[in-house]
Amino acid sequence: MFNLTLTELATRLAQGDFSSVELTQAYLDRIQALDSQYNSFITLAADSALEQAKLADELRKKGQVGLLSGLPIAHKDLFCTAGLKTSCGSKMLDNFISPYNATLVERLNQAGAVTLGKTNMDEFAMGSSNESSYYGPVRNPWDTDRVPGGSSGGSAAAVAARLVPACTGSDTGGSIRQPAALCGITGLKPTYGRISRYGMVAYASSFDQAGPMTRSAEDAALMLQVMAGLDPLDSTSADQPVPDYRAHLNDSLAGLKIGLPKEYFAEGLDPGIAQQVQAAIQEFERMGAQVKEVSLPNTELCIPAYYILAPAEASSNLSRFDGVRYGYRCESPVDLEDLYKRSRGEGFGSEVKRRIMVGTYALSEGFYDAYYRKAQQIRRMIQQDFLTVLKDVDVIMAPTTPQPAFKLGEKNSDPVAMYMEDIYTLSLNLAGLPGMSIPCGQSQGLPVGLQIIGSYFSEAKLLNIAHQFQLATDWHQQSPAGL
Amino acid sequence: MEWETVIGLEIHAQLSTRTKIFSGASTAFGAEPNTQACAIDLALPGTLPVVNENALRMAVMFGLAVNAEIGKRSVFDRKNYFYPDLPKGYQTTQLAEPIVGAGYIDITLDDGETRRVRIHHAHLEEDAGKSLHEDFHGMSGIDLNRAGTPLIEIVSEPDMRSAKEASAYARKIHAIITTLGICDGNMAEGSMRCDCNVSVRPKGSPTLGTRTELKNINSFRFIERAIETEVARQIDLIEDGGRVIQETRLYDPDKNETRSMRSKEEANDYRYFPCPDLLPVIIDDSYIADIQKSLPELPDARKQRFIDEYQLSEYDAGVLSTYRPQADYFESVAKHTQDAKLSANWITGELAKHLNQHDIDITACPVSTEQLSGLLLRIQDETLTGKIAKTVFEVMWNDGGSADEIIEAKGLKQVTDSAAIEAIVDQVIASCTAQVEQYIAAEPDKRGKMLGFFMGQVMKLSQGKANPGQVQGLMKQKLDALT
Incomplete structure (x- = not known):
């Protein structure tokens, strides 16, 4: 049962092989039995999950079936869920129970999904290893001495360990794709604006994008079908039609033009990953795709630009956590300044504080032009690089990460080394483009991710490409030893 | 300096x-x-x-x-x-x-x-x-x-x-x-x-x-x-x-x-x-063009129109056009009474005084435009003297009612019957012998000023109801006959 995909489970529920209550209970039992090894969940919502499952079963009897009726999923702990803790992996929100549902949560609920719980994450989605969580690090199911990636590390590990068939994640600089790659699962970061941000606790508003984390491209298509669409509560959500993603999964790839950016296959890339990605490209060539080398000349500017702009937005977005209305408040503040300083000083972890300080500095009078404005210019150059290349090719393919999963603690004390983890992913967030990571092999016994990058709102194409690859290969079906 | x-x-x-x-x-x-x-x-x-x-x-x-x-x-x-x-x-x-x-x-x-x-x-x-x-x-x-x-x-x-x-x-x-x-x-x-x-x-x-x-x-x-x-x-x-x-x-x-x-x-x-x-x-x-079309008449334009259309003084037009509810009030009364000057005097005078004293905005004025117009019409047709009109207004302000109802109930109708007025004039001349003798002894060009005393006496006896124009004419005629 635990090796079935979301799509397969939907069929089995429809056939009446088991009920949603049975399925939900089985997953809840499995999480309770195994998650102590991974620490992938912050909150387990057993009671409400079983209620949702019961309701789904009852509705099914009446013939009322949604796309996700009775299917268990879990949410990254930055999506607001009414009645459940939404901590963002932070002490700051350890006591925060949202009174409302994020639009994405609401849509998934409406489609009949059952929320098993909330998954662990880097604090406020800031990190690439899931080590900055107030709730402790998540461990990679492929090797529990290694990190699952971040910031959606809990979601990735939970899906990889078969603790849940699908999760929501969010990606500001690679936070869906990088952990998906490191945990050997399928992750999709859609075009900026494709999925509403309402109720997703903001890290960097102009970068943040929610997306599905699943075991297959087919499952990602099913999830995205429900999650995507215009939301009147989010001014930046896209007023673009939502295609039938599953209808295009089997389109032929003959004549597909693939670009390989030379800057993404340069120094610093693990040879094993390079080899696996090249092998995957050859698989696409066998399907009739044409491959050519392309160039994204401003690639080396991505990390510096991102680490100005994202912290700048974060420094403002996180100002609301002030100990006044909700969240952590220090003991016995003597005055207002003390309340602010200690509530924020004690409530935030070090990586969050680092980014708030960097962002505050970048926006300060006298530095704004040199940092924020400059970085915005670079952002437009990077976007232009992609648009130029995407005129010439249909998609860009590249490794998702430069290295496979690294050891816990290995990069923890070196923020710059940690930031380099996202070198191949965060350019897409700067450009607002969609990208996927799918498993395409192993290096040192650890999963390798292939990144597929497309034009704006080309999710159907990306899912099609990923699905065809998954029909031809079985990397996405590999599971960690012992599971 | x-x-x-x-x-x-x-x-x-x-x-x-x-x-x-x-x-x-x-x-x-x-x-x-x-x-x-x-x-x-x-x-x-x-x-x-x-x-x-x-x-x-x-x-x-x-x-x-x-x-x-x-x-x-x-x-x-x-x-x-x-x-x-x-x-x-x-x-x-x-x-x-x-x-x-x-x-x-x-x-x-x-x-x-x-x-x-x-x-x-x-x-x-x-x-x-x-x-x-x-x-x-x-x-x-x-x-x-x-x-x-x-x-x-x-x-x-x-x-x-x-x-x-x-x-x-x-x-x-x-x-x-x-x-x-x-x-x-x-x-x-x-x-x-x-x-x-x-x-x-x-x-x-x-x-x-x-x-x-x-x-x-x-x-x-x-x-x-x-x-x-x-x-x-x-x-x-x-x-x-x-x-x-x-x-x-x-x-x-x-x-x-x-x-x-x-x-x-x-x-x-x-x-x-x-x-x-x-x-x-x-x-x-x-x-912008749609909004331009829907703009109401602005204070400057309205002031000019008040001068052109109602022949108001620059000052009155300025005062009355400043605050839209007051300007609307004025126009409504002026249209009813067809006497813009009288309407302007009452609105900037008695009405404004009452509104100020009671700290009431004209939008909450207890005296409606119909009520005030009704009152001014009774001044125009000489039913009321200006003095009595103020009494009627006071009643209107405090207790409501139309001018006609108040005049009827309180018996405030102006006396224009010349026989009745002549009787009062004779009564005053008979009782104020000392003042009559002063009048006779005075230089003719000083007598005009002295007439005020006799007028006052008549108004007092008539409780303000005697038509002042008629009283003045008759009094002058009778006193001058004595010289």
């Missing part, structure tokens, strides 16, 4: 939208604390703003009314600072690209001269909540009902040269925004607040002196007094060899003094940057 005063005003006007600028919560004044603050106003994690289209529309109306360029593209920025009644830790406002660009208005001074005051720009922003420092035993209470109320901030150029000009400018802005119906103009409730930037310089000097900012002044009278007080303070300071410091000062109307709130050195670095949650507002020409 002769000094010149330089004044610029920043006026904050609350827009009369039903809901807030970025949320659907009500903007009504006076509700129980925190009952009109929704998740967005409370800045709960994950919430996002959506611009209230009506606020944009009102800002465009204002721009058109002050001959300003409308920003075809305007951008909301974040102004970052911590304060407990600022829930997000930033105020959403407009800095570099405001919705209303440069414009101007003409103000008329007491000597009849007009002066043009340029408007630098006007921008949209959200109001903060309120901090309540009383009743909480050393703590502060926060009321977020006002948080998110739409404001338009109207920034003038430093074009005013006296306190009188500043208050004339503020009155004119008040007249425009109330005429447009975009602000209720209630200064006591804070719907319109004024910051005055004041500096002095030696007359003829081309450079500006150091300015101070007088914050949050909420009446026209206080604008004048605050500026006068501050100008005197600055001149004294400089003449004593001191130096004006750029700072924010508070005007205390009880002590009629200004005192320092904070200096520039202590000022925040607001770290403005474009709000990534809101897209730039794009306004096209047809939208």
Whole structure:
């Protein structure tokens, strides 16, 4: 049962092989039995999950079936869920129970999904290893001495360990794709604006994008079908039609033009990953795709630009956590300044504080032009690089990460080394483009991710490409030893 | 040395939208604390703003009314600072690209001269909540009902040269925004607040002196007094060899003094940057043209029409066109009575006196236009003397009723029966022998003045009801017959 995909489970529920209550209970039992090894969940919502499952079963009897009726999923702990803790992996929100549902949560609920719980994450989605969580690090199911990636590390590990068939994640600089790659699962970061941000606790508003984390491209298509669409509560959500993603999964790839950016296959890339990605490209060539080398000349500017702009937005977005209305408040503040300083000083972890300080500095009078404005210019150059290349090719393919999963603690004390983890992913967030990571092999016994990058709102194409690859290969079906 | 005063005003006007600028919560004044603050106003994690289209529309109306360029593209920025009644830790406002660009208005001074005051720009922003420092035993209470109320901030150029000009400018802005119906103009409730930037310089000097900012002044009278007080303070300071410091000062109307709130050195670095949650507002020409067509008649145009159409004096036309409800009231009465001068006299006289005394806005006036018109018609047809009309008005104000009902009930009808009047005249002449003898003995050209005494006696005996014209004629005729 635990090796079935979301799509397969939907069929089995429809056939009446088991009920949603049975399925939900089985997953809840499995999480309770195994998650102590991974620490992938912050909150387990057993009671409400079983209620949702019961309701789904009852509705099914009446013939009322949604796309996700009775299917268990879990949410990254930055999506607001009414009645459940939404901590963002932070002490700051350890006591925060949202009174409302994020639009994405609401849509998934409406489609009949059952929320098993909330998954662990880097604090406020800031990190690439899931080590900055107030709730402790998540461990990679492929090797529990290694990190699952971040910031959606809990979601990735939970899906990889078969603790849940699908999760929501969010990606500001690679936070869906990088952990998906490191945990050997399928992750999709859609075009900026494709999925509403309402109720997703903001890290960097102009970068943040929610997306599905699943075991297959087919499952990602099913999830995205429900999650995507215009939301009147989010001014930046896209007023673009939502295609039938599953209808295009089997389109032929003959004549597909693939670009390989030379800057993404340069120094610093693990040879094993390079080899696996090249092998995957050859698989696409066998399907009739044409491959050519392309160039994204401003690639080396991505990390510096991102680490100005994202912290700048974060420094403002996180100002609301002030100990006044909700969240952590220090003991016995003597005055207002003390309340602010200690509530924020004690409530935030070090990586969050680092980014708030960097962002505050970048926006300060006298530095704004040199940092924020400059970085915005670079952002437009990077976007232009992609648009130029995407005129010439249909998609860009590249490794998702430069290295496979690294050891816990290995990069923890070196923020710059940690930031380099996202070198191949965060350019897409700067450009607002969609990208996927799918498993395409192993290096040192650890999963390798292939990144597929497309034009704006080309999710159907990306899912099609990923699905065809998954029909031809079985990397996405590999599971960690012992599971 | 002769000094010149330089004044610029920043006026904050609350827009009369039903809901807030970025949320659907009500903007009504006076509700129980925190009952009109929704998740967005409370800045709960994950919430996002959506611009209230009506606020944009009102800002465009204002721009058109002050001959300003409308920003075809305007951008909301974040102004970052911590304060407990600022829930997000930033105020959403407009800095570099405001919705209303440069414009101007003409103000008329007491000597009849007009002066043009340029408007630098006007921008949209959200109001903060309120901090309540009383009743909480050393703590502060926060009321977020006002948080998110739409404001338009109207920034003038430093074009005013006296306190009188500043208050004339503020009155004119008040007249425009109330005429447009975009602000209720209630200064006591804070719907319109004024910051005055004041500096002095030696007359003829081309450079500006150091300015101070007088914050949050909420009446026209206080604008004048605050500026006068501050100008005197600055001149004294400089003449004593001191130096004006750029700072924010508070005007205390009880002590009629200004005192320092904070200096520039202590000022925040607001770290403005474009709000990534809101897209730039794009306004096209047809939208502007539609609003232009729907604009009501503005105070200047209405004043001119009052002069042309009703032959009002410049002064009366100015007074009556300033406040739209009053202007509407006047026009309604003038149309009923077909006597604009009489209507104007009563509305600027007796009615205004009563409204002032009872501190009632004309929109809540207990005497309707029908009632007042009915009263004036009875003056026109000589049913009432002017004096008795005031008595009828008093009854109307206190107890209601039409003029005819009151005249009937109180027997206040004017006496025009010449026999009855002659009887009273004879009675007075018979009883006031000493005064009659003085009259006879007086020089003929002095007698006119003496007639007043006899008139008064007749009116007294008739309880004011005798027709004064008839009394005067008959009395003069009878007395002159005795000489």
